[in-house]
Amino acid sequence: MHPENSSRVPEFILLGFSDTRELALLFFTLFFLAYAMVLLGNFLIIVAVWTDPKLSSPMYFLLCNLSFIDICYTSVTTPRVLVAQLSGIKAIAFEGCMAQLFFLHFVGSSEMFLLTVMAFDRYTAICRPLHYTAIMARGVCWTLVAACWAGGFIHSTVQTLLVLQLPFCGPNTIHSYFCDVPPVIRLACANTALTEWLMASNSGLISLGCFLVLVASYTLILAKVRARVSQGNWKALSTCASHMMAVTLLFIPCIFTYLRPAGTLPTSKYVCVIYTIFSPMMNPLIYTLRNKLGWSLPTQTASVRAAVTSPNPAGIEIQ
Template sequence: MAQSNFSQVTEFILLGLSDTRELQVAFFTIFFLAYTMVLLGNLLIIVTVRTDPKLSSPMYFLLCNLSFLDICYTSVTIPRMLVDLLSRRKAIVFEGCIAQLFFLHFVGSSEMFLLAVMAYDRYTAICKPLHYTAIMSRWACWLLVCSCWAGGFLHSITQTWLTIQLPFCGPNTIDSYFCDVQPVIRLACADIYLTQWLMASNSGLISLGCFLLLLTSYTLLLLSLRGRLTQGHCKALSTCASHLLVVTLFFLPCIFIYLRPPCTFPFDKYVCVIYTILSPLMNPLIYTLRNNEVKESMQRLWKCCSVF
């Protein structure tokens, strides 16, 4: 029977991170500051890269795209969460919930693919410097970035389509601060066992696959530099180590949430904070504060702005 004959739910109630007023105020302050830092930090990176001709290499082109994705990714969940933290009734309409679910997976999976591409870029730059320009040409960079977006869209539309095929007739309470596939489909008035496994294999395998590609890239990089570590190579490895730390914070919680049997734990929503807020917050810090070229470009940009 068609979904319209079953679906009586017109909105979902988000329980959020806490029902204690004092904690809600504290969370609002922390996450508002975090969101502000994400926006300002990533916008600064985008403006710096776009205005400085010296930052025209593929690495900075990919970094600029990562900053744009981080802005989009955090904007899918944090503004809504901030509003709910100050509201007594945390309701979201059915269509809004599905839209949030779609854009969360669209941007999130696109970022996973992009991080894998960035790891490949670093491997090529360090291990194959003579062929780097030919391999990572401008055309190749655009093709890789567009493929990341296309892959993210294909993944997200699959997850969303599987979700809206289910009938929802109550209950309508989601124990989280945003709409995601697993907590939403558990509210369906139907047998969702097969759907849960299909979604887990989709999201989980993408997270695990991209993470394994990252580990493979960095492992090959370490092996190629073994025994010939110059000062430049040591600096490159230090940078890669910090990048690996950030992507681990992003991927491991995603793998934990999505690649497992259909079940839920009370602390799942706190694990989600790591990859929806903490990881995007750390990206601008790790990718810029450890990069002298970006810092020097930001200083030149600040001096130019100060003149006016």
Template structure:
């Protein structure tokens, strides 16, 4: 490398995806979550295939290798990108750049060859089913996989040798978030026309051969299925759909980037995200959602883990004996944290700000009085409706099942959420006393984030409950027992509590010395962070990452649950059964859309992108209107709840008439 490359350039500068600080924070949170999902999803597939002897077929052997390649592919680029998003100096040494380029093309070409082998495997399984085990023996599979890695290695060696022989003596800024052939070639100090065409020819030959094999395999598959259509062929064809999705996701961006002259390269870094990050995330999801055998093996693996936990951890028979010591330990731990926060606030926060001024909704007296009447009515209706639902579920034994247990918890949260913010807002609207003490602001923010985080997790648990009820109705009583419901509900409250404790401690150990005007009608994360006299970049990053991971994880679980539910409903034979199953989920789905949309818009973004006028309106949706609409949505869509409410109202009337 030293003899061949007379370069004066010893390092390159990676320009990344964006120079904007706010976008860098968002990208870090998103790609950190994506990288974690790639590792967890693909490792889960590898462990499942290795642990289950039933998944010893060639298809699953090749799938295991694909998962390993996906881990390698994203690990070549993602860790470096995450580090660069946090640092100001985004440089990479010349040797490291060449190494990254080599391993990226090594893994990328290997995956292209492996996808071609998987297409040939599907062709053999469908077109030659009687000879499938002979043709695709384990020895043949090992030889094919080894050939894929050898082909990828030779391709990468050619690309790397053609790159390092070039002189680099001028600009060293790479317009990408990793070292790739097209942007690096453009920095050479000589005419690269010949080298460029050699590289394109090399990549084009590989892509063309793989593409022809894929097209030929699927042509034979379609012809065979059309001529000899049986249930077995349909089952085999369904396994091809997953592979075809992965092939499309991987081949299209690769062909777009590498099968054209690099001189026409115009910052395709956003397309690179598809095959370096998006494909490795989607591959385990596609293969698990479309493959019943893999799903069943994962479920068995989870049951074995749970049984192992039960054998190693002894739970007393009474739930209270298990929960109360945990709550006691939690309270002791919380008291230690709170006392530590107080010490830090005395030492670190030598702020001259002892109170905050809440900027309300309007300064006009007429508008303030109208808003006071409006929000007072909304608050009273919210309290009355949610308390009625909570009492109806608590007193009616016919509603003592998991779904209504979670609905009762949701009503309790909907009582607490507006109670944290609305009374103070009503006071400000009526008396114009818009001052809140420093400690009052801390408590308001803490309880608000606690309740919102708990509600996000509870809605996820409710989605899982509906998934089990519809997709596994015979095992529903055993899986979702009341003991499990109690633990899940307590778990949502505990996680919400610690999430809020983290957010509050990060915010109120800052230094507040100048403005004390909170651009909202209550204390929230973004407007309070904006008042700090210290740089908030690192804390903002931690808050956004935690909120992004928590919210995105809950959203993914909810989304996957409803994908399974939708598939199960579509497979039902009876129209009445489909209607009944869908009606039980539509209420929850409406609430999820209302709540998730507004909370993600508010919290999963940098505080520097905070817009006071827009956020006041958005915060009203999840803080005031959602708690009002939740009991209406559930009661109007649920006959059992309506009957229970009618009984409660009749009992109240009877009591009042006496």
């Protein structure tokens, strides 16, 4: 059934976005600017959180980890895209492709788990303020973040092993700008129906499950603050809506991409741009611009402290 290792393709060809030099330079410029914004925005959040003692609340600890994950997530694919667009070199070694696939799912699934933890943090602050400091203690936060990374590692290991057990003897052209499970397994020289369903149930159900938990948490938060809208909590509702938009930018394309067998529908490379580039670029804006004066982050810390000492959780601004 499986061909000898010597017959395995030594490399894959990533088609990217365009074969013309003019369009390649245009895409290089767009990706470079987006990547620079991702690095700058998320790096500033990390520096602000680690250097300002006022930003020691669990929310900012989790936000700092989200920024680090966004930097890692975009760095898995974007530098390789920039090199390819500028040099025209589209080949990637088989081992390099598998490494990119592994780290893409490792960091991507860790981000999904972390966003779910952040939603739980906001739910606790709004709906159970008197127990907030006990539930979201520092040690608990570190444990939750470690669990997110561990869950991402397990998920990615399973995905990568499922791909590695497939024979690849040609063709070797990937209709995308990075190595991912759906386009890669289409090139396998074997019946991949069972593998496709296993991967869909793994990646797809993780994406869908985390998204449903996030929707449920935001629904409970909105129900909690809705009665207080007339008392000045429009900002809380609008901020919650903006956060839900950020979650949607990541989860909906992932659900579309992974919650189905790889061969049923083609995966658009432009859909992949949404969750590999656009979502990490927007997260710093969405998670910080709702604060007063753009970077007045300590405002939220004071709000959380007020929630812990007050029985009126609807007065908290959701950031």
